[in-house]
Amino acid sequence: MALFVVLYSGKNSNNIMKENMMPEESFIGHIIVLLFIFITCYLYYITQEKYNVIWAYIVMLVFCIIFWCVLGWAIF
Numbered sequence: 001m002a003l004f005v006v007l008y009s010g011k012n013s014n015n016i017m018k019e020n021m022m023p024e025e026s027f028i029g030h031i032i033v034l035l036f037i038f039i040t041c042y043l044y045y046i047t048q049e050k051y052n053v054i055w056a057y058i059v060m061l062v063f064c065i066i067f068w069c070v071l072g073w074a075i076f
Contacts, residue, residue: 044057
């Protein structure tokens with residue numbers, strides 16, 4: 001998320017209006033990350049109940065990779 005803030009502020013450093021809007025966009029970013037953490041914990045809990053801990057870690061790792069790839073694609 002810090003990388004997004006640095007890239008965003010560098011890209012629009014000459015536009016004062018967009019820099020003033022940063023707290024709102026940062027708030028949305030925090031909501032996205034909190035949602036990601038909640039979904040990751042939920043997936044871990046569900047997978048651990050049905051299978052074992054190894055599969056739970058694998059599902060969590062795959063979800064993290066997919067989420068951050070999609071988020072990175074959306075940012076760039």
